[in-house]
Amino acid sequence: MNTMKNSSPKILLLFAGILLVVSLFYPIWRIELDAPQYPEGLALTIHANKMGGDVDIINGLNHYIGMKTLHADEFIEFTILPYIISSFALACLVVIFIKKKKALHLLFGAFVLFGVIAMIDFWRWEYNYGHNLDPTAAIIVPGMAYQPPLIGFKQLLNFGAYSIPDVGGWLFIVSGLLMATAVFLIYLKTKRMKKQNISVVVILALLFSFSSCQPKQPDAIKINTDNCDNCGMTISNPKFAAVLFTSKGRTYKFDDISCLLVYKNDNIEKANGAGLYVTNFLNDNQLLPAEKAVYIIGDNVKSPMGGNIAAFENKESANKYAIDLSAEFIDWSAINN
Numbered sequence: 001m002n003t004m005k006n007s008s009p010k011i012l013l014l015f016a017g018i019l020l021v022v023s024l025f026y027p028i029w030r031i032e033l034d035a036p037q038y039p040e041g042l043a044l045t046i047h048a049n050k051m052g053g054d055v056d057i058i059n060g061l062n063h064y065i066g067m068k069t070l071h072a073d074e075f076i077e078f079t080i081l082p083y084i085i086s087s088f089a090l091a092c093l094v095v096i097f098i099k100k101k102k103a104l105h106l107l108f109g110a111f112v113l114f115g116v117i118a119m120i121d122f123w124r125w126e127y128n129y130g131h132n133l134d135p136t137a138a139i140i141v142p143g144m145a146y147q148p149p150l151i152g153f154k155q156l157l158n159f160g161a162y163s164i165p166d167v168g169g170w171l172f173i174v175s176g177l178l179m180a181t182a183v184f185l186i187y188l189k190t191k192r193m194k195k196q197n198i199s200v201v202v203i204l205a206l207l208f209s210f211s212s213c214q215p216k217q218p219d220a221i222k223i224n225t226d227n228c229d230n231c232g233m234t235i236s237n238p239k240f241a242a243v244l245f246t247s248k249g250r251t252y253k254f255d256d257i258s259c260l261l262v263y264k265n266d267n268i269e270k271a272n273g274a275g276l277y278v279t280n281f282l283n284d285n286q287l288l289p290a291e292k293a294v295y296i297i298g299d300n301v302k303s304p305m306g307g308n309i310a311a312f313e314n315k316e317s318a319n320k321y322a323i324d325l326s327a328e329f330i331d332w333s334a335i336n337n
Contacts, residue, residue, distance in 0.1 A: 009104065009182035010096045016178040017092030019171045020085055024048050026168035029122070031148050032248070033058070035159045040269070044070070045166060048081045065157075066137030067129055067146055077121065084114065085172075092179075101186055108179045115176065123150050153250050162248050218245035218277060218287065221253050230259035231305060238284035240303040240310065247273035258307030260290075261336065278311040281321070286313070291332050294318045298327030309335060 027045035030053070034041040043053040050072050059069040072078050088111055095103045130147025133140075141157070148154065148161045155161075165173065221243065226235050229252040235241055242260035244252040252270075254260040257278055264271040276290035293311040296318055301308040309330070312318035322329060 009185050010099075012178045012182040012185075013092045013096050013104070016175040016182075017089040019175045019178070020089035020092070023168040023171040023175070024082055024085055026171065027052060027166035028168040028172065030164060030166040032162045032164075033159050034162075034270075047078075048085055048168065049078045051078075062129075062146075064138045065146060066134035066140065068132070068134075070129075075125075088114070088175075104179075104183060104186065108176075108183050111176055111179055115172075119150065126150065153248070160250060162250065164248065218243045218275070219251040219253075220285070221279070223284075226253050228253065228255040228259050228305075230254055230263040231256075233304065237304055238279055239281045240307070241279040242290070243275075243277040243287060244271060245275040245277065246270055256303050256305035256307045257309045257311070257335070258303070258305050261307075280313050281310040282312065282317055288313060290336070293332065295330045295332065295335060296322045296325070296327040297330045297335075298322075298325055300325040301327055 027047050029046040031044045031046075032041055033043070042057055044055060044058055045052040051070060055070055062069060088107075091107050091110075095107050126147050131145045133146070144157070146156050148156070149163045151163050151165075153160060153162050221235055221238060221241050223238050224234060224236055227233065228235055229244075233255050235253060235255040237255065240256050242254045242257050244254070244260060244264060246252070252263065254263065260276065260278075264274075264276070277287040278290050278293050280286040280288050280293075288311055290311075293313070294315050294317075295309055295311055297309045299308060301310050303309060310318075310321065310327075312321070315329070318329070321327065
């Protein structure tokens with residue numbers, strides 16, 4: 001039995017092909033840069049056939065540190081990539097019509113291989129641009145390279161670089177997942193698994209997906225090493241420290257809850273969708289979600305920047321200190337107002 005009789009894999013392949021075509025009209029990848037002198041941030045978007053975003057500004061900055069300027073016509077990838085993606089979309093339709101399992105397996109294998117090669121090529125491009133620097137550049141930091149992260153966040157001097165798939169890239173990834181699901185459904189059909197076993201497999205797959213999609217936790221605060229991202233002071237007292245963890249996975253650290261609030265209000269775009277955390281006054285290594293913590297406020301609390309607010313895990317643990325320090329309980333809604 002080498003044919004696909006089940007309609008489900010065909011429907012999945014159809015949607016996979018459609019998504020691949022749609023991905024051609026959106027950026028596949030984006031690299032965002034933020035620094036104090038660019039509070040709104042800079043973005044480089046990579047499409048299948050071009051680059052977009054703040055290319056000219058980024059090229060101007062790269063010139064000072066000796067990096068090559070970015071020109072789309074220097075990348076053969078922008079010439080061939082639209083054809084490769086279109087070919088995979090067409091191949092999805094071909095496999096639907098020929099109804100051969102081997103063709104589906106070949107398509108999925110080729111798609112995965114292409115994804116791996118594309119990421120290796122992207123890493124190679126980033127490495128070359130980050131390491132092959134002009135020795136006569138205006139700014140030279142001995143031993144410093146400027147390779148952006150392949151995915152995730154990386155600090156480059158005073159710039160924070162964040163690399164992640166854009167809309168087109170996510171569509172590309174979803175297409176691959178649809179192909180993988182089609183292969184899996186054919187496998188289940190071939191093995192003639194019992195319905196209850198299929199249910200178990202599906203439930204386990206869903207549980208794995210949810211667990212793997214859990215948001216990353218903010219980076220730990222390094223006492224006497226990290227500086228407050230608002231006032232610039234070294235964080236030396238962990239009992240009052242706080243964290244803003246952006247939706248993009250970057251951690252901003254503060255020596256006082258008051259500094260967290262000032263920074264949040266001054267950086268609305270970064271704070272949008274961000275997680276806010278405060279240190280448990282009784283456990284220097286425990287970050288509490290700001291909206292769930294219990295707070296006391298008073299002149300005798302004496303936090304580093306005068307916010308004079310301490311956070312606790314529950315009211316029972318806070319009550320003793322509220323009495324000893326003649327402090328009052330205060331809700332997060334009142335603090336965050």
